[in-house]
Amino acid sequence: MIRWIFGMLFGMLLLILVMFGQLLYNTNEDKGNQESVEKPEYHLQIIVQNTDEYFWSFFKEGAKAAEREYGVYVEFVPVSRKDAGVIKEAVEKGINAGVDGIAFQPADTKQTQDILAEAKKQGIGLLTYENDSFNIPNTPMVGSSSYNIGTMAGNMAVNATNGKSNVVVVMNEAGEQGDVLYRNLLIQGIMESFSKYGTINIRDIFTLNKDMFEAERVTSSIISDVKNVDLIICLDERSTPAVAQVLVDNNMVGDVKIIGYGFMPQTLDYIKRGVIYGTVCPNSYEIGYYTVKQLTQSLKGEQISDYTPTEVYSIDAKNVNQYNNVLK
Incomplete structure (x- = not known):
């Protein structure tokens, strides 16, 4: 009985020593890591x-x-x-x-x-x-490059429709002069991709402000007001899934294809489901x-x-x- 008690005490002491040693090791490691962060060059x-x-x-x-x-x-x-x-x-x-x-x-x-x-x-x-x-x-x-983003989106649109479609572009509203230039570069890139095809053209350009549910409102306007539209290029990351959802709600998946922007999880899920044809992303x-x-x-x-x-x-x-x- 006494031998068993001493054995238990020895085991507990050994466990405490191991834990203490691990604590000292972690403390020194953390200190080293902290010093490397505390002494950056810039x-x-x-x-x-x-x-x-x-x-x-x-x-x-x-x-x-x-x-x-x-x-x-x-x-x-x-x-x-x-x-x-x-x-x-x-x-x-x-x-x-x-x-x-x-x-x-x-x-x-x-x-x-x-x-x-x-x-x-x-x-x-x-x-x-x-x-x-x-x-x-x-x-x-x-x-x-904004121009490259536009060109890539245009190329995807051509592939999605075999070069035959009426396209609507959805993008953020222009504020400062630089925003106008950014939009122009995107559109120039898209037009460059379309230039080889006489049967694909941009029917309209819709702009998004920062209001909640703006993408849903704009997409609803597109499908009700623009005749024969069969492809939407949405150049806003957060709005891309919202555009897709409106098409789902209106049973228009397949009738109107979507080229999106960015790689939010919802966007990738819609691509897997065939709702969105593809998306363009900066790295x-x-x-x-x-x-x-x-x-x-x-x-x-x-x-x-x-x-x-x-x-x-x-x-x-x-x-x-x-x-x-x-x-x-």
Whole structure:
């Protein structure tokens, strides 16, 4: 009996020693990890939009991957919308805080130039991303081409309809002059794809404002007011599933095909079900990664490109499963 009690006590003591040793190991490991984060070479801020679009989720993943690779600290600063005044205020806060570099999406030219002048005085590096709408001199840019996005969407539309269709384009409303240029580049890309076919044309262009259920309202107007429409190109990520749902509700799946934008889970599900033909996506992970990489290299005094193009890819029934696996 006594021997059994001593055996139990010895076992408990051994277990306590093992647990204590593991605790010391974890503490030292955490301390080492903490030190690597606390001593970054540069402090970077990236101004991002505070939305539920999957673009931003993968953008941040790419930026964090580059953060680990290049030994910098990346801080994401969310803004409520892409507005020139809101973005300027966010960037100015970063300048006043003394960060080393800031990346953002411009929403105009004039206020962005004011930001550039102030950052230059303070010796702070700036970079813009996903921006081919505003000409910002002497500032590197990372991102996809709006023209290429339009061309790819147009090519998918041709494939979906064998080059014979009446097309309606749905896109965000134009605000600043740069937004108009962005829309024009998209439409130019689509028209370039259609130019080889005399039997496919754009019947109308509908614009979306930021109101809730706007996509549903616009889609209902299209199917009731536009005669013989048989394909919709929707160039807004959040609105693409909403457009598809209206067609489902009106039993028009197959009668009107959809080319969408982005890769929200609902969009991919509609592609699998045959409601949406396909979708066009900028590689947001790559955009986030190269945003941090290029800004870090410029701060080190290394030569970088004025423009770093990133991939645009398409998803349809043939490859949708591989992207579904990525999102799980």
